[in-house]
Amino acid sequence: MTSFVPIDHFTKTTLTAIPPDEKPNYNSLKIIHQELNANAMTIPSALGGGHYGHLALVLQPITYNDLPNTIPWENPEHPGPAPDHGVAPTGPQITENNRVYAAREQRFLTYRATETTLQKQLLEAVPDTFTKALKNELYGYAQVTVRALLEHLDTKYGKVDADDLVDNIKRMDANWSPDQPIEDLFNQVKDAQKFAADHDPITDKMAVRAAIANLTNSGVFTDAMKDWRKKEEEDQAFTDLEKHFTSADKERRRILTPKQGW
Structure with a gap:
């Protein structure tokens, strides 16, 4: 029996690569994490609660176990070279043993294929310089899990420093254009948070x-801004701002939209 992972069914068939002349950082690794998470979830599995596919392969156990409707994930083991039918099995027993064996083998092969495919994607997205510390001289990364690679990258390159926080504020304050959806502004502020x-x-x-x-x-938003400033402080939370200016933007765009004559 063979198994393969249909990579064309992945959310991202190719991860967002880190340029060869750049070091990994919090932001670039965050994108890779998100893409690997989505890909891992596309391959179904009954393990770990059965709700998140193979997501446990790319999350630390404590993070996976905090998700709703999960149980601790255990990597499946190969069931052995052949079914164990015991002594003098009946025909139905042989049939059932074969079914159970085939199911266990398929589960193992799917797990291994998923692990290997996700690892390959990660290694293609990150320059070898930054993972080489885990590379074996004889067999490369063959015995290194994708989770171990991610942990290494996060520990060594994924820390947030003062410069990252300054850049984050700059992204939050980046000019919003009235030509953009107003949701872009709300999202850039919430992303910064x-x-x-x-x-x-x-x-x-x-x-x-x-x-x-x-x-x-x-x-x-001159008029909308005047109305906003009249509100009581308790009515000026960010959620209130989103509602107020979404409505104002809708009206602004309505006025700007040319009327069709008949």
């Missing part, structure tokens, strides 16, 4: 101030 959450948190008020500054600079 997520990035900084475990390092130098951006509070809700800070997020509101950043968004308001951007919306003010756009010059297209």
Whole structure:
């Protein structure tokens, strides 16, 4: 029996590669994590609770076990060279033993094929310089799991430093154009909050101030801004801002849309 992983069914058939002249960093590794996670989940498995495919191969156990509806994942083992039918088995017993053996073998082969394919994708996306510490002189990365590779990269290159936090604020404050969906602005602020959450948190008020500054600079929300500033402080959370300016942007675009004559 053979098994293969249909890579063309992956969410990402090729991971977002790190350029050869750049070191991995928090942001580039985060993208690779997300893409590997999505790919691993596309290959079904009844293991680990049965809800997340082979996601456990690319997550640390503590992270996987914190997901809802999971049980600890155990890598399947090969069932051996042939079914064990015992002494004087009946025909139905042989049939059932063969079925169970085939199912266990298929589970193992699918797991190994998934592990190998995900590892191959990761190694193709990251320059060898940054994983070479785990490479064996005789058999390369054959005995290195994709999870071990990710842990190595995260530990050595995935830490957030002061420069990363400064760049994060710059991304949050990047000019929003009225030609863009207003959701782009909301997302860039929320993405910045997520990035900084475990390092130098951006509070809700800070997020509101950043968004308001951007919306003010756009010059297209004069009336909406006046209405916003009249609100009580308890009604000026970021979720309130999203609702208020989504409505204002919808009206702005309605006015700008040419009317068709008949």
